Amino acid sequence: MIPFQPILNSLKSYEAGKPIELVVREFGIDPHQVIKLGSNENPFGCAQPVVEAVQKAASTMSYYPDDSYLDLKTALGERFGVTPDRIIPGNGSDQVLDFACRCVLGPGDPILINRITFAMYKIYALQCGAKVHSTETVPHDLNAFLDLTKSVRPKIIFLCTPSNPVGDALDKSDVYEFLRRIPQDTLVVIDAAYMEFGNKKDPNKFIPAKEVTDLFPNVFYTGTFSKVYGLGGMRIGYGIGNKELISNLYKMRPPFSVANLSALAATTALQNESHVESYLENNLNEMKRYESFAQEEQIEFMNSYANFITLFARKNGKTSTEIAQSLLRQGIILRDLKSYELGALRITIGRPDQNDRVLDALRREFA
Numbered sequence: 001m002i003p004f005q006p007i008l009n010s011l012k013s014y015e016a017g018k019p020i021e022l023v024v025r026e027f028g029i030d031p032h033q034v035i036k037l038g039s040n041e042n043p044f045g046c047a048q049p050v051v052e053a054v055q056k057a058a059s060t061m062s063y064y065p066d067d068s069y070l071d072l073k074t075a076l077g078e079r080f081g082v083t084p085d086r087i088i089p090g091n092g093s094d095q096v097l098d099f100a101c102r103c104v105l106g107p108g109d110p111i112l113i114n115r116i117t118f119a120m121y122k123i124y125a126l127q128c129g130a131k132v133h134s135t136e137t138v139p140h141d142l143n144a145f146l147d148l149t150k151s152v153r154p155k156i157i158f159l160c161t162p163s164n165p166v167g168d169a170l171d172k173s174d175v176y177e178f179l180r181r182i183p184q185d186t187l188v189v190i191d192a193a194y195m196e197f198g199n200k201k202d203p204n205k206f207i208p209a210k211e212v213t214d215l216f217p218n219v220f221y222t223g224t225f226s227k228v229y230g231l232g233g234m235r236i237g238y239g240i241g242n243k244e245l246i247s248n249l250y251k252m253r254p255p256f257s258v259a260n261l262s263a264l265a266a267t268t269a270l271q272n273e274s275h276v277e278s279y280l281e282n283n284l285n286e287m288k289r290y291e292s293f294a295q296e297e298q299i300e301f302m303n304s305y306a307n308f309i310t311l312f313a314r315k316n317g318k319t320s321t322e323i324a325q326s327l328l329r330q331g332i333i334l335r336d337l338k339s340y341e342l343g344a345l346r347i348t349i350g351r352p353d354q355n356d357r358v359l360d361a362l363r364r365e366f367a
């Protein structure tokens with residue numbers, strides 16, 4: 001027997017969103033007919049110049065990347081108004097979240113997360129042997145975070161705003177008030193994977209990376225190219241913090257952790273903001289169609305500041321799993337939030353043509 005670490009008994013592998021390939025394999029549906037709205041990707045894809053830049057540079061894949069990632073960090077630095085030494089790129093923002101856990105957590109160390117939140121915080125913390133504490137409400141409640149901070153003394157607090165998988169978001173002023181009351185030696189991770197969407201819907205939800213990390217050196221701000229920039233398949237994200245934090249995170253980093261074509265794609269994406277802007281516009285407008293649908297059908301939902309909406313299945317109707325499975329057979333991939341025990345479905349807001357089909361299918365399920 002291989003002497004596996006006892007920690008592994010308490011760990012589960014992450015359940016990723018379903019891929020198009022699965023629908024093709026299981027139901028024989030033409031991949032072009034599949035609607036993939038289960039993983040919060042940009043339904044318009046990335047900007048065309050990004051595709052062209054990657055195509056043109058394709059043969060550079062034989063070389064290792066520029067491990068300084070200076071082009072990317074300079075572009076991100078300009079975007080956020082910070083110097084490159086305050087940025088760490090990662091193989092998805094997932095990777096920088098993992099670095100943060102491994103830099104701070106040892107066996108038995110407490111962390112604090114929201115009851116309903118991105119599943120990886122817990123998984124990375126458990127991998128370090130940490131003890132996970134969580135609040136009790138579905139949306140973030142900063143008073144509960146504050147109380148629990150006093151009693152459990154977490155080494156890391158994770159705030160996801162706007163939050164996956166329900167879409168609630170915190171006001172900047174409330175977050176700053178909270179940060180003023182948190183011990184300086186508690187690392188607060190602000191996962192801003194959906195910040196662009198939150199800002200579009202309500203600028204009060206916008207937390208500027210430079211300002212928050214200047215004011216609060218114990219904040220680590222993370223972002224991703226997987227969502228609004230349409231680069232999920234390239235696996236690239238970043239973290240922003242003070243220099244000391246970033247240089248420590250760097251010690252956890254494997255060499256060349258971001259592929260060169262991914263870094264190029266991200267750098268190019270930052271130069272094509274109009275694509276992002278029209279996507280944000282679409283997201284806001286199409287979200288309203290789902291909200292109207294839910295209101296008409298009296299389906300419970302939460303106001304979402306992200307690029308998805310979470311609908312709660314009716315207690316006396318079909319379960320979220322039955323609905324998700326039925327839509328899957330029709331070639332529509334949504335996210336069943338079964339593992340969160342909410343009886344809810346998370347639907348990424350798609351293109352108008354996709355939403356037509358999804359809303360028709362949902363209407364039949366909830367009828």
Ligand SMILES: *Cc1c(COP(=O)(O)O)cnc(C)c1O
Pocket residue numbers: 040091092093094095118160163164191193223224225226227232235236237
């Ligand atoms: C998608 C997502 C991420 C990370 O995505 P990467 O693809 O690893 O960059 C992080 N946090 C939240 C809340 C997400 O939804």
